Every structure is written in C-alpha cells, then in structure tokens.
Amino acid sequence: xxxxxxxxxxxxxxxxxxxxxxxxxxxxxxxxxxxxxxxxxxxxxxxxxxxxxxxxxxxxxxxxxxxxxxxxxxxxxxxxxxxxxxxxxxxxxxxxxxxxxxxxxxxxxxxxxxxxxxxxxxxxxxxxxxxxxxxxxxxxxxxxxxxxxxxxxxxxxxxxxxxxxxxxxxxxxxxxxxxxxxxxxxxxxxxxxxxxxxxxxxxxxxxxxxxxxxxxxxxxxxxxxxxx
Amino acid sequence: xxxxxxxxxxxxxxxxxxxxxxxxxxxxxxxxxxxxxxxxxxxxxxxxxxxxxxxxxxxxxxxxxxxxxxxxxxxxxxxxxxxxxxxxxxxxxxxxxxxxxxxxxxxxxxxx
Numbered sequence: 001x002x003x004x005x006x007x008x009x010x011x012x013x014x015x016x017x018x019x020x021x022x023x024x025x026x027x028x029x030x031x032x033x034x035x036x037x038x039x040x041x042x043x044x045x046x047x048x049x050x051x052x053x054x055x056x057x058x059x060x061x062x063x064x065x066x067x068x069x070x071x072x073x074x075x076x077x078x079x080x081x082x083x084x085x086x087x088x089x090x091x092x093x094x095x096x097x098x099x100x101x102x103x104x105x106x107x108x109x110x111x112x113x114x115x116x117x118x119x120x121x122x123x124x125x126x127x128x129x130x131x132x133x134x135x136x137x138x139x140x141x142x143x144x145x146x147x148x149x150x151x152x153x154x155x156x157x158x159x160x161x162x163x164x165x166x167x168x169x170x171x172x173x174x175x176x177x178x179x180x181x182x183x184x185x186x187x188x189x190x191x192x193x194x195x196x197x198x199x200x201x202x203x204x205x206x207x208x209x210x211x212x213x214x215x216x217x218x219x220x221x222x223x224x225x226x227x228x
Numbered sequence: 229x230x231x232x233x234x235x236x237x238x239x240x241x242x243x244x245x246x247x248x249x250x251x252x253x254x255x256x257x258x259x260x261x262x263x264x265x266x267x268x269x270x271x272x273x274x275x276x277x278x279x280x281x282x283x284x285x286x287x288x289x290x291x292x293x294x295x296x297x298x299x300x301x302x303x304x305x306x307x308x309x310x311x312x313x314x315x316x317x318x319x320x321x322x323x324x325x326x327x328x329x330x331x332x333x334x335x336x337x338x339x340x
Binding site: 001002003004005006007009010043044046047049050051052053054055056057058059060061062063064065066067068092095096097098099100101102103104105106138160164166175176179180183184186187189190193194196197198200201202204205206 | 229237238240244247248249251252255260261263264265266267268269270272273275276277280282283284287288294297298299301302304305306308313315316317319320
C-alpha cells in the first residue's frame with residue numbers, strides 16, 4: 001500500500017497531509033487521555049504498536065505471484081479506537097519512509113490516510129457493529145482486522161486512480177485494484193487470523209484491561225477468566 | 229480458545245504463505261514473480277507519462293542492508309510483544325497460584 005516517494009503530484013501530497021495530520025494529532029490527544037484514565041492499558045498500547053511493527057515488516061507472497069504485507073493496525077483500532085491506531089501507523093510509516101525507502105516523505109500523508117486512517121476506521125466500525133449484534137468478540141476481531149487490511153489497499157488504489165485517471169478513473173481503478181487489492185485478499189485473511197490469536201491471548205490473560213477499555217463486556221470477561 | 233487452536237490457526241496462516249510459493253515454484257523475480265506490489269504500481273504510473281518529482285532522501289544501499297532493517301523492524305516489534313505478554317502471563321499464573329492457596333487455606337481452616 002505504500003505509494004512510492006515522489007509518485008504523487010504535489011497537490012495530492014498536500015491534500016492527504018491536510019487530511020491526515022489532524023487525525024494523527026487527535027490520536028496523540030486520545031493516547032494521553034486513555035493512558036491517563038486507564039494507566040494499566042499502557043502495555044497494551046505498546047503491544048498494539050509492536051504488532052503493527054511486526055506485521056508490516058512481513059512481506060508475504062500471495063496467489064497473484066506478487067508480495068505484499070499485512071498492516072497490523074486492526075488490533076490497535078479495536079483496542080484503542082481508530083485515532084490512536086493512526087498514530088501507531090504513522091510511526092511505522094515514518095520508520096519505513098526514512099530507513100527503508102518504502103513509501104516516502106512526500107507520500108506520507110497519503111499512506112497515513114490509507115493505512116492509518118481508513119483501515120483502523122473500518123476495523124473499529126466493524127468491531128463495534130459486531131459487538132452491538134452480540135456476536136463473539138473473536139469474530140469481530142477477525143472481520144475487523146482482515147477488512148481493515150483489505151480496505152487499506154482499496155484506498156491506495158483509489159488514491160492512485162484519483163491522481164492518475166488515465167484514460168479514465170474507472171480503468172485506472174481497475175488496474176490498481178488488480179495490483180493491490182486482489183493480491184491482498186489471502187493476506188487479509190492471514191492478518192485476521194493472526195490478530196484473533198493475539199487478541200484471544202490478551203483476553204485470556206488480562207480481560208480486566210479489555211473490559212476497562214470497553215472492548216469486551218463483563219460477561220465475556222468472566223468466561224475468558226474461567227479458561228485460564 | 230485452547231492453545232491447540234492457536235497452533236491450528238498459525239498453521240493455516242503458514243499455509244496461506246506457502247501455497248503461492250508452491251503454485252509458482254521455480255519462478256523467480258526474473259520471471260516477474262514475488263516482486264513487491266508496491267513497486268509494481270510504479271511502472272503503471274510512469275506509463276501515464278508521469279515523472280516522479282522527488283526521490284527518497286536515503287535508500288538502503290543493498291538488498292542486504294534492506295533486509296537488515298526489515299529484520300530490525302520485526303525484532304523491535306517481536307521483543308515488545310514477547311516481553312509484555314510474557315509479563316502478563318506471569319502475572320496471571322501468579323494470581324492463580326495465590327487464589328489456589330487462599331482457597332486451600334480456607335478449606336483447611338473449615339476442617340479444623
């Protein structure tokens with residue numbers, strides 16, 4: 001999903017920066033607020049960030065014959081909300097832009113928008129929806145993480161098609177969807193499964209923190225504790 | 229979930245990564261396989277006549293250095309996850325132990 005350095009006209013770079021920076025700033029405020037209210041959740045914040053670090057460094061082969069990587073932002077979004085996940089995503093994207101020449105400083109705003117904003121927002125909405133419907137949190141986490149991953153890449157395809165609608169937006173979108181989104185489907189499933197494993201493990205060990213963060217209800221907490 | 233389900237799920241994840249390797253076994257980057265999806269967008273964009281206007285201020289000088297930095301990225305993440313979940317695990321087994329002791333103490337005092 002990384003749009004390469006210099007591969008967006010400057011107007012688009014500017015636009016995506018203008019959209020993304022306020023969200024990241026809001027995320028920083030949210031982090032302060034959540035860690036003040038629930039200091040016991042700090043280690044989980046670190047785990048969520050670390051999860052993005054690990055997953056976005058794993059470039060996996062896909063059935064289309066090209067390689068791509070998971071994003072790992074679904075976990076942070078489910079635990080702490082989309083804005084906090086934006087900050088985590090932004091940290092990783094800066095690391096990769098500066099040290100790995102993956103993505104870039106000019107395209108950072110656009111990449112934060114796809115990986116740090118749309119992905120986590122989708123994850124969070126889906127998780128909340130599943131929670132409301134009363135389904136198991138694990139189903140929620142699976143759907144949230146895998147669709148966040150997929151939508152991140154769909155967003156990249158949309159961003160590139162908007163910037164390069166040659167010959168038309170629809171044709172360009174079709175091309176970029178093939179490059180990004182189709183490759184991503186099996187990886188999205190893999191990411192969903194990995195997120196379920198780590199979430200379930202956290203739920204077993206510290207259901208109290210998840211309950212304080214309103215990620216799971218008290219009933220599920222009791223059930224999770226009974227398993228340990 | 230029981231631990232055996234974790235292993236099962238991780239095996240499925242491994243399978244998802246292995247299937248493409250098996251499907252295109254014998255093919256390599258020269259045949260256009262297993263390149264990054266990120267960089268394959270580059271030529272498509274350049275076909276439209278667009279010239280990138282900025283290039284990375286620093287690039288890993290070789291594939292070796294790049295893999296070093298990627299491994300570093302994964303290692304930073306993995307050590308944090310391992311440390312914290314390990315800590316949580318210790319906490320929860322200690323809590324269980326104490327709960328057990330309290331229970332057996334209570335039972336013991338009832339008998340007396």
